[in-house]
Amino acid sequence: MATSAFHLALDSLNQGAAEHVRRALEAWTAHSTLGQVCRNVADETALAAGDFVGLLNDFAARLEAGQPFVDAWAESCHRHQRRGRQLLGTECPVILGRARGLDDHAASIARASRGSGDITKAQAKRLLLKYAGSRNLADFEPFLRDAPLGNYLVWATFNAGDTSANPFDRLPDKHAQIRTVLALGSSDEALILLAWSHADCGAPPLHRPTVADAEMCVSYRPYPAPDAPWGFTSPLAPNPWGLDPQPEVVMRQLAGTGLLLPFRVVRA
Amino acid sequence: MMASAPLDELGHEELRAWLARALSGMEPLPRLTPDEAPHLAILRLEKTLKPAIRDSLRDAHLKLVRDFCLEGHGEPSYLEELLSLASAFRDPEAAELLADLALRFPELAHLAMKTRLPVLAALVDMPPPRSSEYWKALLVQDREHYSGMALSGTLASNPNEAVSLLPAMPDTVRAGQAAALKIDLTWDELPPAQRFAFVDRVRDVLAQCSSSFRGPVAAWVASKQPAACGTSSSLRLGICKVLGDSDSSPKTRTPKLCSEPDGGSPVAA
Numbered sequence: 001m002a003t004s005a006f007h008l009a010l011d012s013l014n015q016g017a018a019e020h021v022r023r024a025l026e027a028w029t030a031h032s033t034l035g036q037v038c039r040n041v042a043d044e045t046a047l048a049a050g051d052f053v054g055l056l057n058d059f060a061a062r063l064e065a066g067q068p069f070v071d072a073w074a075e076s077c078h079r080h081q082r083r084g085r086q087l088l089g090t091e092c093p094v095i096l097g098r099a100r101g102l103d104d105h106a107a108s109i110a111r112a113s114r115g116s117g118d119i120t121k122a123q124a125k126r127l128l129l130k131y132a133g134s135r136n137l138a139d140f141e142p143f144l145r146d147a148p149l150g151n152y153l154v155w156a157t158f159n160a161g162d163t164s165a166n167p168f169d170r171l172p173d174k175h176a177q178i179r180t181v182l183a184l185g186s187s188d189e190a191l192i193l194l195a196w197s198h199a200d201c202g203a204p205p206l207h208r209p210t211v212a213d214a215e216m217c218v219s220y221r222p223y224p225a226p227d228a229p230w231g232f233t234s235p236l237a238p239n240p241w242g243l244d245p246q247p248e249v250v251m252r253q254l255a256g257t258g259l260l261l262p263f264r265v266v267r268a
Numbered sequence: 269m270m271a272s273a274p275l276d277e278l279g280h281e282e283l284r285a286w287l288a289r290a291l292s293g294m295e296p297l298p299r300l301t302p303d304e305a306p307h308l309a310i311l312r313l314e315k316t317l318k319p320a321i322r323d324s325l326r327d328a329h330l331k332l333v334r335d336f337c338l339e340g341h342g343e344p345s346y347l348e349e350l351l352s353l354a355s356a357f358r359d360p361e362a363a364e365l366l367a368d369l370a371l372r373f374p375e376l377a378h379l380a381m382k383t384r385l386p387v388l389a390a391l392v393d394m395p396p397p398r399s400s401e402y403w404k405a406l407l408v409q410d411r412e413h414y415s416g417m418a419l420s421g422t423l424a425s426n427p428n429e430a431v432s433l434l435p436a437m438p439d440t441v442r443a444g445q446a447a448a449l450k451i452d453l454t455w456d457e458l459p460p461a462q463r464f465a466f467v468d469r470v471r472d473v474l475a476q477c478s479s480s481f482r483g484p485v486a487a488w489v490a491s492k493q494p495a496a497c498g499t500s501s502s503l504r505l506g507i508c509k510v511l512g513d514s515d516s517s518p519k520t521r522t523p524k525l526c527s528e529p530d531g532g533s534p535v536a537a
């Protein structure tokens with residue numbers, strides 16, 4: 001059996017650092033949430049060897065300095081995000097898409113409007129519901145385009161067979177199916193489906209996701225093939241529809257200047 | 269420090285510390301997406317807790333709000349999440365604390381605008397609506413920065429009074445667009461019999477509004493004119509007599525029910 005990337009990285013640490021990492025991960029094993037993070041670290045394949053060693057070394061140094069385990073992991077992850085393989089220019093999809101909570105996007109719109117219109121989160125949510133499915137957003141459009149498509153880090157999918165197509169055009173349109181295929185956390189809350197032109201949003205570098213990008217997210221699973229050009233979602237069990245994993249990339253936070261209209265809102 | 273203990277095993281102090289850390293993104297939470305704002309995941313978690321733990325969590329939140337309101341200290345990203353959670357919890361005591369804090373802004377020179385505006389936004393979104401007098405008092409503090417929130421707050425409590433604020437709004441297209449959206453949301457909630465009068469009031473103050481601000485609001489007024497009868501008040505009176513106030517009033521225009529301007533079909537969400 002081949003040695004995992006995690007064990008290779010762990011073996012590269014000095015004995016003290018490796019012991020700190022081992023102890024932290026062992027403490028997490030039985031935890032309902034952190035246990036999955038621990039398994040994800042063990043299964044990681046997308047970080048280059050040097051970056052994996054860097055992540056674990058940073059984590060160990062924070063533990064040695066007395067930081068709580070979770071704080072140390074979160075901060076080490078923040079310093080090692082967007083380190084997965086960067087997609088080449090020719091590999092970058094023309095259109096990207098993501099699903100996120102309706103409330104989360106309303107909060108993004110509200111924050112982006114501060115000092116420039118001051119729309120509140122409750123108002124933004126009502127406007128999103130009012131204009132869902134419409135191509136004519138009138139006065140709402142500039143506020144929608146100013147809002148970031150994610151918080152700090154944007155996760156996105158695309159149609160690998162036709163990267164110019166809106167990925168949601170070929171995905172199922174039911175709430176439960178979207179949650180399953182994109183491996184979203186458990187929730188009956190309304191989702192907003194956003195699709196955008198990568199070029200019109202400034203074409204930020206796209207990266208294959210890693211455990212550092214996922215941080216403490218329990219629905220994330222590392223894609224097992226180390227040489228895959230991008231990540232793939234791991235559809236949630238039991239997946240009665242047999243939905244296939246979808247391509248997955250991460251990028252820095254960006255505003256929705258290149259958003260495609262209409263956007264959609266999907267309820268459970 | 270070992271892995272986090274279940275919430276029902278934490279004492280009051282520990283629970284408060286947990287909540288402060290969770291709001292800062294330093295606790296594992298049941299997020300919908302990896303980048304979801306922490307307060308939304310905390311709300312999701314709260315729904316799964318036993319009533320007693322849920323009460324303790326809300327008490328812990330109120331204590332954090334109280335601590336913030338004493339001196340106004342805190343990391344902006346943490347405060348943003350704390351205030352968002354306050355809006356969602358809709359705790360009347362938290363609303364009073366924040367309302368009082370906003371009136372004390374002039375005494376808290378260290379409090380940055382990026383913290384003041386989220387406080388005002390939380391107040392707009394939390395019940396009960398503050399009176400128009402309350403928002404006027406805030407406008408006296410800083411008309412330039414607070415006018416957008418004051419308009420929202422006054423629209424929630426007294427839409428007609430709010431219209432009188434329009435001439436003093438910043439002279440930017442974006443402020444006009446935001447005002448048009450807020451007025452439209454208010455119009456949606458008005459009883460049909462009051463809608464004509466509300467539109468008329470907005471139209472009446474347009475001439476006093478600054479030029480860049482006026483455009484989007486004037487466009488909103490124009491969109492509410494009944495196409496069939498133009499603006500003839502005598503014709504409108506006649507229609508009202510025949511149909512009654514309710515049936516003759518303009519109805520909510522929702523893009524999902526109306527044809528697209530380019531002739532495309534409406535798209536269902």
